[in-house]
Amino acid sequence: MSSNRDIDALIEMMAKLPGLGPRSARRAVLHLIAKRDLQLIPLADLMQRVAATARECLNCGNIGTTEICDICAAEKRANGQICVVEDVADLWAMERGHAFKGRYHVLGGTLSALDQVGPEQLRIPQLIDRVTAESINEVILALNATVEGQTTAHYIADQLDGRVTLTSLAQGVPIGGELDYLDDGTISAALAARKQV
Numbered sequence: 001m002s003s004n005r006d007i008d009a010l011i012e013m014m015a016k017l018p019g020l021g022p023r024s025a026r027r028a029v030l031h032l033i034a035k036r037d038l039q040l041i042p043l044a045d046l047m048q049r050v051a052a053t054a055r056e057c058l059n060c061g062n063i064g065t066t067e068i069c070d071i072c073a074a075e076k077r078a079n080g081q082i083c084v085v086e087d088v089a090d091l092w093a094m095e096r097g098h099a100f101k102g103r104y105h106v107l108g109g110t111l112s113a114l115d116q117v118g119p120e121q122l123r124i125p126q127l128i129d130r131v132t133a134e135s136i137n138e139v140i141l142a143l144n145a146t147v148e149g150q151t152t153a154h155y156i157a158d159q160l161d162g163r164v165t166l167t168s169l170a171q172g173v174p175i176g177g178e179l180d181y182l183d184d185g186t187i188s189a190a191l192a193a194r195k196q197v
Contacts, residue, residue: 085104110151127139138164153168171186
């Protein structure tokens with residue numbers, strides 16, 4: 001029986017986190033133990049609080065500590081626009097840019113026949129209800145440029161056709177991107193979405 005059973009279990013649990021493997025998890029755990037008072041104990045307390053209070057926004061699906069998130073609660077964000085994203089990480093990425101001033105709707109994934117994920121498993125019915133209830137005039141489809149993301153975007157577009165203006169994010173060459181490093185699909189999308197200078 002190992003005397004390090006709890007430490008080994010913590011390393012194993014940390015290794016399951018995205019971006020961490022067994023070696024990275026071991027380094028992180030050793031660092032936390034070495035900085036027990038400054039980092040490990042406050043982190044454990046904070047994780048316990050978040051575990052007790054984190055919840056999904058009843059309106060949009062964002063994660064926060066109240067039933068309605070700060071974005072949905074902000075009246076100034078009720079500008080008639082909803083940005084549809086696949087998951088909370090996408091919502092938070094959009095918020096980092098400080099460019100979008102409306103509200104969001106988190107689907108919770110994408111349609112996938114292979115994984116048996118249909119519209120009812122996602123938050124698509126709630127989106128359709130929100131369009132009417134919140135007097136939405138534009139739905140921005142900010143879904144990933146994957147087959148599943150595009151399939152989901154087409155499904156939503158069919159459901160909302162004629163009820164609201166539908167737009168999607170531009171696709172193509174990123175700022176600071178070099179053509180030599182881009183994949184063929186990105187170059188094709190950039191050419192198709194070209195604009196006059």
